[in-house]
Amino acid sequence: MSILRSSLLVAGKDLRIERRSRVAMQQVLPFGAIVLVLFAFALDPDRGLLSRVAPGLFWTAVLLAALLAVGRAFAVEEGNAARDGLRLSGLDGIAIFFGKAVAIVVELAVLEVVLGLGVVVLYDVEVHGLLLIVAAAIPATIGLAATGTVYGVLGLGVRARETLVPLLVLPAVTPVMLGGTQAFDAALDGRPGDGWPWVQLLWAFALLVVTLGALAFGPLLEES
Amino acid sequence: MTLKWLTGLTVVSLAVTVVLALVVAPADAVQGDAYRLMYLHVPTAWLAYLAFFVTAVASALWLWPRTRSTTWDLLAGASAEVGVIFTGLCLAMGSFWGRPIWGTWWEWDARVTTTAVLFFLYLGYLALRRTGVTAAERGKRCAIAALIAFADVPVVHFSVTWWETLHQDATVFNPKLDVHFEGFWMPFTLVFAVFAFTLLYATLVTARLQLAELEEGKEERELERAIERRVRVPAEQVPV
Amino acid sequence: MRVPSRVISLQSAVCLLGRFPALAGADLEVNAGDVVLLAGPNGAGKTTLLRLCAGLLAVRSGRAVVLGHDLASDRRAVRRSVGMVGHETFAYDDLTVSENVRFATRAAGRTREDADAAIVRVGLAELTGVAHGRLSQGQRRRLSLAIALARDPRLLLLDEPHAGLDAEGRAVVDDVMANAPTEGRTVLIASHEVDLARRFATREVAIVAGRAYEGRTAVAKVEPLMKVSP
Numbered sequence: 001m002s003i004l005r006s007s008l009l010v011a012g013k014d015l016r017i018e019r020r021s022r023v024a025m026q027q028v029l030p031f032g033a034i035v036l037v038l039f040a041f042a043l044d045p046d047r048g049l050l051s052r053v054a055p056g057l058f059w060t061a062v063l064l065a066a067l068l069a070v071g072r073a074f075a076v077e078e079g080n081a082a083r084d085g086l087r088l089s090g091l092d093g094i095a096i097f098f099g100k101a102v103a104i105v106v107e108l109a110v111l112e113v114v115l116g117l118g119v120v121v122l123y124d125v126e127v128h129g130l131l132l133i134v135a136a137a138i139p140a141t142i143g144l145a146a147t148g149t150v151y152g153v154l155g156l157g158v159r160a161r162e163t164l165v166p167l168l169v170l171p172a173v174t175p176v177m178l179g180g181t182q183a184f185d186a187a188l189d190g191r192p193g194d195g196w197p198w199v200q201l202l203w204a205f206a207l208l209v210v211t212l213g214a215l216a217f218g219p220l221l222e223e224s
Numbered sequence: 225m226t227l228k229w230l231t232g233l234t235v236v237s238l239a240v241t242v243v244l245a246l247v248v249a250p251a252d253a254v255q256g257d258a259y260r261l262m263y264l265h266v267p268t269a270w271l272a273y274l275a276f277f278v279t280a281v282a283s284a285l286w287l288w289p290r291t292r293s294t295t296w297d298l299l300a301g302a303s304a305e306v307g308v309i310f311t312g313l314c315l316a317m318g319s320f321w322g323r324p325i326w327g328t329w330w331e332w333d334a335r336v337t338t339t340a341v342l343f344f345l346y347l348g349y350l351a352l353r354r355t356g357v358t359a360a361e362r363g364k365r366c367a368i369a370a371l372i373a374f375a376d377v378p379v380v381h382f383s384v385t386w387w388e389t390l391h392q393d394a395t396v397f398n399p400k401l402d403v404h405f406e407g408f409w410m411p412f413t414l415v416f417a418v419f420a421f422t423l424l425y426a427t428l429v430t431a432r433l434q435l436a437e438l439e440e441g442k443e444e445r446e447l448e449r450a451i452e453r454r455v456r457v458p459a460e461q462v463p464v
Numbered sequence: 465m466r467v468p469s470r471v472i473s474l475q476s477a478v479c480l481l482g483r484f485p486a487l488a489g490a491d492l493e494v495n496a497g498d499v500v501l502l503a504g505p506n507g508a509g510k511t512t513l514l515r516l517c518a519g520l521l522a523v524r525s526g527r528a529v530v531l532g533h534d535l536a537s538d539r540r541a542v543r544r545s546v547g548m549v550g551h552e553t554f555a556y557d558d559l560t561v562s563e564n565v566r567f568a569t570r571a572a573g574r575t576r577e578d579a580d581a582a583i584v585r586v587g588l589a590e591l592t593g594v595a596h597g598r599l600s601q602g603q604r605r606r607l608s609l610a611i612a613l614a615r616d617p618r619l620l621l622l623d624e625p626h627a628g629l630d631a632e633g634r635a636v637v638d639d640v641m642a643n644a645p646t647e648g649r650t651v652l653i654a655s656h657e658v659d660l661a662r663r664f665a666t667r668e669v670a671i672v673a674g675r676a677y678e679g680r681t682a683v684a685k686v687e688p689l690m691k692v693s694p
Contacts, residue, residue: 020559
């Protein structure tokens with residue numbers, strides 16, 4: 001079976017599990033929303049501070065929620081020795097990588113739309129430069145999902161996986177955090193020219209992680 | 225033996241460095257004597273990145289089937305352990321040096337921030353190493369993690385540098401910690417300090433590596449013994 | 465494609481589980497069409513042997529060749545010709561019987577029809593829409609068997625085939641074991657229930673302390689060491 005078909009098969013499997021169990025919808029999404037609320041508690045909501053720092057807060061909330069989404073994506077493979085099943089299945093490591101990453105991208109996309117609305121509503125943000133916002137969010141999400149997928153499989157079968165994987169993922173996605181925040185900032189401020197270079201950076205990061213991840217996933221799955 | 229020579233050479237070089245840095249090199253026109261922390265800060269920064277580079281190269285050598293050897297895995301770990309110490313020292317030194325100059329304990333400039341991210345990448349890698357006891361268990365995971373982190377560092381550096389240029393204007397008073405070199409002794413001392421610290425790094429890594437190889441050798445022997453014991457099962461238990 | 469007649473060839477194979485040598489120099493030769501009973505006490509290495517033959521484990525030393533593939537260099541290639549039914553089902557709790565079997569089948573490059581046929585064969589046709597998490601233990605094992613059969617494996621590895629099954633389930637498994645040779649499958653059965661497996665087995669091998677000993681006498685010596693299965 002071709003890599004594309006295999007990837008779609010795995011992505012479909014993960015998304016079907018999500019549709020059945022609703023963990024992303026009913027747990028990860030609310031978690032992201034709660035983080036937004038916590039930020040409002042931490043910073044004074046009256047002085048317009050929230051709307052000024054909204055891009056950073058948005059990406060922080062997305063990042064933290066993404067850690068949960070990644071954790072869940074691989075917790076699914078721990079039960080019933082499903083990872084043995086994956087290894088026996090004969091699926092190519094590259095296909096499984098793309099499949100799982102695509103499923104996480106879909107979940108994160110929904111998360112970002114909802115949290116984006118949350119930010120607009122809760123932090124009183126005026127939306128400008130939507131094109132730049134979407135153009136930045138796409139590579140940022142791909143980079144985030146790919147990083148999470150490769151570290152997620154690395155964590156399979158490792159003790160203290162739930163704390164170790166976040167520790168590995170967060171420093172690694174610094175470029176996403178910086179790029180996403182700066183691009184969104186530029187868009188909301190009406191300075192799209194400042195934002196497009198960040199979009200390029202985000203694509204560079206995404207391509208780097210996707211390439212490394214695709215190559216590393218198979219060997220890492222063998223180790224788990 | 226080599227380690228003894230290395231240690232001796234390191235101690236001598238460090239002693240010379242101390243003399244050069246504190247006595248021989250002249251005081252800086254702008255920063256006075258405070259600048260002398262540079263002779264500690266710059267070498268530790270250099271080593272923080274060198275150690276990471278060594279970890280990455282050792283990991284790559286371990287991953288490549290033709291050059292695979294437990295030594296590479298142990299070297300990657302040893303270099304990371306020494307590297308994380310130097311990274312921490314670098315951040316601390318930067319902070320102590322910056323306090324009288326900046327007025328604050330921390331500034332979010334590109335180098336400091338990238339070094340901070342590097343520090344966390346180290347911590348993650350070292351935490352990962354502790355999850356497996358033998359080289360076989362650790363091997364691939366750690367090697368791949370090290371390489372991904374290593375590939376990530378330039379991207380992080382680039383994004384942070386770019387980020388810094390954006391908010392530099394916002395800070396009213398943000399002089400760089402860069403020092404203007406005058407005469408011969410200042411640059412010479414710096415180069416010598418880097419050399420001395422690199423020797424220190426080599427000594428520490430060699431010592432750590434030797435210790436790790438002893439431990440690994442012991443694990444291997446115990447494993448072989450366990451296999452032997454199982455293979456030579458007492459006659460009563462054999463069903464034929 | 466000509467299937468080699470020597471399906472499994474292990475010579476002094478050593479396999480580690482962590483730091484423990486679960487297989488300590490196992491020798492085993494299995495030919496096409498054999499139905500081999502592996503009998504031995506808990507912890508002897510039966511499961512490890514099965515997992516090794518499935519291509520899931522690395523060989524530390526010794527020689528291991530399964531279906532013409534050398535496990536030291538190419539164990540991934542073995543997996544597509546192997547079906548395994550073990551302690552775990554390899555299934556996803558949130559997916560239904562049908563979804564689980566179809567996923568595994570399509571991943572192996574076979575069709576939906578193969579999946580559905582396997583589900584019928586194990587007698588789960590009425591439960592296709594039930595999530596794996598809601599199945600009883602016996603039903604889960606049958607699902608696991610369906611997944612294994614749908615791949616049309618040359619080598620079938622059964623770990624305690626009757627464990628947790630009701631009468632109907634046991635009949636299904638017995639049918640599979642009985643028909644395996646005619647279907648061109650080689651079978652390894654790890655089991656406590658020596659008498660049961662004997663009905664189908666063409667050979668018997670005792671597994672003790674990580675090594676394999678051929679023959680009825682060996683198995684007879686090992687029987688008292690095995691716990692009576694529930």
